[in-house]
Amino acid sequence: MISKIYLNVSYDEKDEAKQYGAKWDKETKLWYTDGYNAKFGIEKWMPTLNIIAPLYLLLDTKECFKCKKITDIIAFSSNQCFELSSIIKELDEEYNDMSAEEIILMEIREYNEGIQQMGDNEYYVLYSNLNFNMNNTINNIIKEKFTHYKLGKSKQSAIYIANHCEYCSMIQGDHFIFGESSGNFDLEHTLKYKIIEKGIIPIDADIHYSTSFVDYNNQWEDISAFTRD
Numbered sequence: 001m002i003s004k005i006y007l008n009v010s011y012d013e014k015d016e017a018k019q020y021g022a023k024w025d026k027e028t029k030l031w032y033t034d035g036y037n038a039k040f041g042i043e044k045w046m047p048t049l050n051i052i053a054p055l056y057l058l059l060d061t062k063e064c065f066k067c068k069k070i071t072d073i074i075a076f077s078s079n080q081c082f083e084l085s086s087i088i089k090e091l092d093e094e095y096n097d098m099s100a101e102e103i104i105l106m107e108i109r110e111y112n113e114g115i116q117q118m119g120d121n122e123y124y125v126l127y128s129n130l131n132f133n134m135n136n137t138i139n140n141i142i143k144e145k146f147t148h149y150k151l152g153k154s155k156q157s158a159i160y161i162a163n164h165c166e167y168c169s170m171i172q173g174d175h176f177i178f179g180e181s182s183g184n185f186d187l188e189h190t191l192k193y194k195i196i197e198k199g200i201i202p203i204d205a206d207i208h209y210s211t212s213f214v215d216y217n218n219q220w221e222d223i224s225a226f227t228r229d
Helices: 011-019 085-092 100-118 136-145 174-179 187-193
Strands: 005-007 023-025 030-033 049-051 055-063 070-078 081-083 124-132 149-153 159-164 200-203 207-220
Touching (some): 070 159, 124 174, 159 174
Antiparallel strands (some): 023 030, 049 081, 049 207, 055 200, 070 124, 124 207, 149 159
16 A cells, blocks of 8 residues: 655755655655645656565676686565556646546555455565665665665666676676576576575665666565575
8 A cells, every 4th residue: 555655856856845845754855646636747856666665686697708706696575566667647738627636645645445456465575777766774784785886887778776796896788687588586497497585675665766667577586486495
């Protein structure tokens, strides 16, 4: 269930965002909207996704393209995400003579009703090509344990937060890790060859993402598919 949509508001934009109905979450230290008192224009700060807790951090190892050493890699997964592309479009077009508040509250209500109808039909998806403002919980884990997961530029000139080799700092692109049949987090490869992870970390915090790719093809009903033999 969701009650807030987190926003990508920089410090310099906070006063402007407040004028459009953005509110401050003291616990997560992030800006958000719950719909109430929202105004058209708030969509400027909406990400493409709102991931619902818990968020799972999957771990694996691979051979670096450049130095050939074995390096750790990670991926994020969850079984709930609130896609915001349609709501952003509706707000931008001032949909059907509704107010911004009515549109956001309607979308949140419809999402929550859909989640309730899902029942036991949950599935987990992977997220790649990420661009997001991490909350403190995730930020601290990344800084402490996975410093090689950072902003990088791929051969296709795409800029996103990606895995890098721990030894030579070469980017380990998401296209290969997620999209190729031999990639570590390709679902068929994972289930067929039982890729071994070091662990799965449930993070009890909603997080807002901007991403160009949600891998609905790589989905499974049980997160325990990622387990060590």
